[in-house]
Structure formats: structure tokens, C-alpha cells
Amino acid sequence: MSTPRGKMVNAFNPDSLSSLPPATRDAIARRARLLGPAYRLFYQDPVQVSRGQGTKLYDRDGNDYLDAYNNVVPLGHCHPRVVEAVTRQMQTLCTHTRYIQDGILDYAESLLPSFGGRIAAAGHMMFTCTGSEANDLAMRIAKHVTGRHGIICTAEAYHGNSDLTASFSPSLGDQSPLGTWVRRVPAPDSYHGDPATLGQRMAEAVTERAWELRRHGDGLAAFIADSLFSSDGIFATPEVLKPVAEAVRAAGGLFVADEVQSGFARSGERFWGFQRHGIDPDIVTMGKPMGNGYPVAGIAIIPEVIAEFGRDTRYFNTFGGNGVAMAAAQATLDTIRDEGVQDNVTRIGALLTEGLRSLAARFEAIGDVRGAGLYLGVEMIRDGAPDAAAAGRIVNDLRARRVLISATGPNANVLKIRPPLVFSEADADRLLSETEAVLRAL
């Protein structure tokens, strides 16, 4: 289980600095001087970007890059409707939640029904700026209402960069400490395990870890999972979390569905990733795509869980839920609905999956193609074992052909394909044909 210090899949490695063009070297040196050593760039030849439009990024020479990676702009880069909504609201008012304003209430009202279950029936929205803040707040509330500290996450989870969320984000590497009360369960690996029993085995692991937390003198506050298990390697077997949710409830913990990556129609099939699992979470957290680039995030929560916290203390986030954030979120949500974005995800997702599976049939380096909607993982293997080198080469060779993807998973061997939700058929064709070319040259 040992990982090198500061490991990160697809991080630029400064050892290859000398092979880069002078302008890139200068920019990297300037970054190191001004931003310090904790920042990472992507790719062995980091990309300089100057402009974005739809599913394309452009460098300063005007070269276009196909963006098959950035989930923060579900409607594509610089979507005019969001830009206009933000501009109009910035010209009108940008202030906080301690005055009465309509925008935040209108947005909460338009989003809450999408969750179904207990949240749609009587739940509340609370707004933060980032997904990290949303997960941090969810756990603060879970600890408050349960009176316990125990958190169970998956083996290579990522849930945020705050002190608390980093403590249950093992994918940050072995030198980033896990919390005293954090326990891990294996992710539901549909490639190496039998999909039919994944959920039951995960539920048994949760029960065992919850028992261990009690045995050590505390107990389970909450279980949290990304509904598409992004940093664990992208696993999308439906219904897996259903027995897990039952085990969590039996142990007295809350179920937190981390929809920062899997929410807002990403899976195509359903608006929220957890809905593919047939569960009714106590708290849902969301972020990245929510404002098409504007910093906005939040949680949806059942009333029973927030009552005590709301009585004993309060939540205020200076920028969270401000008028402009709400305008960005509303325009993004309305556009997703008005432009049939979820249908596009289903259609293009199926097309990409089919194309990748057809490549898998021809290239034995591909062990598995999986995912849902426009969140796809392609597992690279060699003699049946994980092949991080191949994944790294494909990611960097695609970057050289100006197609941007990344890689993920504990063994760094899973291609991560996660484009804007407005990815077109032509975009999918370009991604597939460039991937094929790269596989041929492997």
C-alpha cells in the first residue's frame, strides 16, 4: 500500500524539464518561484492555455485542443448564457445570505425536486464555494448529529483539500495523513471482482469497519462515496451502494453521496449518480459543474440531520450562495434542462463506450472499458497486470496530438475520459481516432 511522496497520476515530472521548449521552461520556473512547490502541472509537456470555446481549449499560437477532461464546464467553455447571467447579476448585486434575496430561494426550489426521496419531500439546500467545503460541511454536520467521529471511505477516495476532507482522501498519497477515526473499504472493482456480489461484499466491509470504530471507542458518523468512484479507478456497476446504505444505517451512520463528480447529469442515465444505486442518501454533496466554472457548490440534506446543528450553531459562507453564484448555478441548470444535455450525455456516452470497446477488441493492452454517460475509464494492462506506463504514454501521446484526457486509479493505469457534457459526435470521433492512432504506436 506504499505510494511515493506526493505521487499524482499524470503530474508533470520536473526531471524532464530540459527536453521542453524554452517558453514552457520559463513558465515552469516562474510558477515554481511564485506559486511554490505544492502546485502540480499536467502532462510531461504541460499545456499552456489562452482561450476556451465549447469543447476546445486554445494555446497562445491558436492551436486547438479537444477537451475530453474538464468536468467543471459541463456546457463547454465560456457558455454565453452563463457568462451573460453572471455579468447581469454582477452589474446588479453581489451580496451574502444574511439579507433576503430571491435568487438563492428560486435556485433551491428548482434543484431540490431533482434529488427525489426524502430530500425532495422536505430537504434543504446549503451553499458553499467548493466541493471540498461541501464535503467538509457534510461531515461537520454528521459528527454533530451522531456525536461520533468515524468516517468510512473507499480505498483510493478523494473528497477534498480541507484538513478534514484530506483526512479521508487516501488518494493524496501516503504522506498525507488519514484521520484517527477514518477507515477504508475496497472500491467495487467490477473488473477484478464479480459484479453480482460487489455490493454485498462492500456492505460487509462497511459493517466490519464500523464495528472496529466502535471497538476503538467511537463509532460511525458517516460513510461517504463518490457515486462513480473516480479516483478509485471509475466503477459504475449500478445498485452496488444499495446494500452498503443499509449497512451504514444499521451501524447508525449517515450516508453521504459525494456527487461533486457524478452529479448534474454526468452519468446520462440519471441526474444524480446515487440514483443509479437506488438509494436515498441523508446528505448529497455537489460542486464542480454546478456553475459552469463559477465557484459554487453545496449540500442537500434531510431535515432530521440538520435540525440539531441548526439549533446549536450556524453556517455562514461569505461567498457561498451569493447572488452571482446563484445566477451562475441557475443558468447552468436551466441550460442543462433546456438544451437536452442529459440526452446528449447518454447518446455520446454510448457512442464513445462502443468505440472504445471496439478498440479493446483489437488492442490487447486494453483490459476493460467501463463507466456511465460521459465518465469513462479504460484500464490498461500488460500480461494481465496494471500497466501504468502504457496509460501514461497514451495520455501524453494524446496530449501531443492535442487531445486532453488524464489517468486515475490506485495503479495509475486507468484512462480517465470526462469531457464537457456537450461533447459532440465529431468530438467523439476525433477522440476515438486519435486514441486508435496512439494505441497503434504504443
Place this chain on the structure above:
Amino acid sequence: MSTPRGKMVNAFNPDSLSSLPPATRDAIARRARLLGPAYRLFYQDPVQVSRGQGTKLYDRDGNDYLDAYNNVVPLGHCHPRVVEAVTRQMQTLCTHTRYIQDGILDYAESLLPSFGGRIAAAGHMMFTCTGSEANDLAMRIAKHVTGRHGIICTAEAYHGNSDLTASFSPSLGDQSPLGTWVRRVPAPDSYHGDPATLGQRMAEAVTERAWELRRHGDGLAAFIADSLFSSDGIFATPEVLKPVAEAVRAAGGLFVADEVQSGFARSGERFWGFQRHGIDPDIVTMGKPMGNGYPVAGIAIIPEVIAEFGRDTRYFNTFGGNGVAMAAAQATLDTIRDEGVQDNVTRIGALLTEGLRSLAARFEAIGDVRGAGLYLGVEMIRDGAPDAAAAGRIVNDLRARRVLISATGPNANVLKIRPPLVFSEADADRLLSETEAVLRAL
């Protein structure tokens, strides 16, 4: 030291709901239904806002409110230069820090020299979305580099809403738990203590608490203070933190200057509040006013402190340091400099202080007028004791006259006056004359 559950100075109290206009009652009921019980409104008659311009907010009937409270818009509401910069950048590109972009580097380069000392010489900037995230990151780094967990803050400090920062934010009330390794020292109360010895006494308290942290098996990771002690009651005696910084260093801890409230020219005299204390902090945290309303925050840090963290792990914040955040921050900084905002703070701050002191000479309910620049505290007393009722009445009576301030301090008896930095002489006159009218009617 006991405080009521969920206490908050100047929070709307639902017990007075029946006396409010129907539209306000409806909005409050709708908020409770959609946002739940953890949100708080200001004032006994909460303000509905629809529009903002400069130092004014407007309700839906077009009534103007003089804003003497909101520090998030230092340049005033809806400043055109920031709106334009954000719009232009949103139309061009909004993406994250794992690609090479110039804006973030240009901004870091233009801000770093302002800190002076070791940070100006060789320091780095790291970007978050909120002040809470900035303080949380500062402490994650402090714990990593020192290998210890101990944090010392002031008695009624507020440093954020994340799990970690809330654990050293005692002003959230007795039901919001302080951390196991958190200790508190009294704030440098210049009204009740001798200003000449405040710093020395605070330093002695820090030394004692650091010893206690060691005695309990850990030790001091960092001391943190808001350089204007906002939630402690606003204290502005210069040089107080100088002996404190020496005590912190002697105990092996880092000194974190929380400039979320006191930074960006708020004090008038200096660009950063810590500079009034003649110290050279290890980490400076900043937020609220940084983007004139756009969610942007960050830390400045000396290289020695970030080296190990940067080697062992990494920092990534999806929205932090994105192109639009940097455009907002750059436009805000440039405007502060180009429009002589700091001089305005000094001039109007002096004028307001003088006006309030002249009221203090005539109204014995005012015990003290203090602060720096455009961050002023007015301590209300009765027979020498704190008078929270008078402070509450003044805040609410001013609101009835459409002038917005708030109150602060452990006894809720200190008026908090903290307007946009472009507050004009006419604004100051209106604030002073309305305050006088309210004091007369007290």
C-alpha cells in the same frame, strides 16, 4: 464563559416574526423551508435587497440603504472595472491551475511585494476560494511542517467554517466544539487593559498555553490572529503582536496572520493589518475583499514552511486561482492602487473616528471608540458594564433609518462599522448624523 446555543450578535430572532410585514414573513418562511435552520438573517426586521451600487444597497421598492458594513466590496457594490474584467475573462477562458496560464503568475507577482519581509523576498502565493479555506490550508501546512497539532487563538476568534477552522473559532458559540489541541488567550482589550502592557501580557499567555500543549503531549503548530481582532471586539493598538510573535517563535510554532478582514488597505495606515504590528509572519491568509465579491482567497507563505508539504503532498483547488478569479483579484488590486483607495480609508477613517469621538463626549452610553482606518468599534456601556441591549437597539434603529452596521464582541456590545473602502465624506456625514439621531432617542 457560557453562551446560549447558536448565539450570534445581530441575528434576526424568529420570536419577533409576527410584528413583520407579510412579504418579509413569507420570505422568512420560504427561507426556512428551502435553506433549513442553520442560516441566519441580520436585524430584527431583516433587509430585502435587490440592487447595489457603490456604497448603497436598494430594496425592491427602490429605497436606498447606506452600506457601512460590507467589507467584501472594498470598491463598492458592482464596481464596473471588476465587472468588466470578470466578464472579459469569462468570455475568454475559465480553467484551473494544472495548465500554464499567465494571469495567476502576474497576480502573484504584483501582490507578493506588498507583504514585505521574508514573503516579499522569496515567498509564494497559493489560491483558495474562501478565507476559511485559506486558514484551513495554513493550519494543514503548519501541522505538516511542525509535526504538531497545537493551535492558539484569541478568546472570541473567528477563523472559518470548515471543521478545522471552526475548531479554533470560539465565537461560533459554546455548542460548536473547540479542538482537542486548541487553546485560547485573551484578546488585547485596549479599553479594559493598559495599552502599554497588552502585548507583553498576551505574549506571556501564549508562552503559558504553548507549555500546556507540550505538557499534554503535543506542542504548538501555530498561533493565529486576526490583526484587528474583529470578533473579539475590534482592538487596534499597534505593535501588540510583536512580543507575541517572539513568544510563538520561541515555542517553535508558526505565526499565521489572518488578514481576511484586516487586509487590502482596510486599516488605512498600512496595506496589511499585521504591518501595524511590526511583524514578519510565516503565513498570511486573505480573502473577503480580494475580488470585490468574486470568490477568491489565498495564502502567502515563506518557502521554508511550504517546502516539506510541497514535497510530500500537493494542493489543488478546482476553482482556486482559476483565470476569472485572478482577473477579479487583479482588477480589484489595480483599482485600489490606481484610485488612491488607501488614502481614502485614512482620510474618511479619521473623519469617522473624530465624529464618533465627538458623539462619545456627548453620550455617556459610548464607552470607547477605537479601530483603524475603516474598521471601527464603538463600545456601548451602562454604569461601566457592557450594554448589549443598547448596541442591539442602535444597530436596529439605524437599520430602520436605512443605515447598515452590525455589532460584535464577546458581550455583543460593540458596534461594528466596516464600510466599503470608497466610503465618501457624504456617506460618513450620513452615518454620523443618523447615529446621533439614534443615540438621542436611546
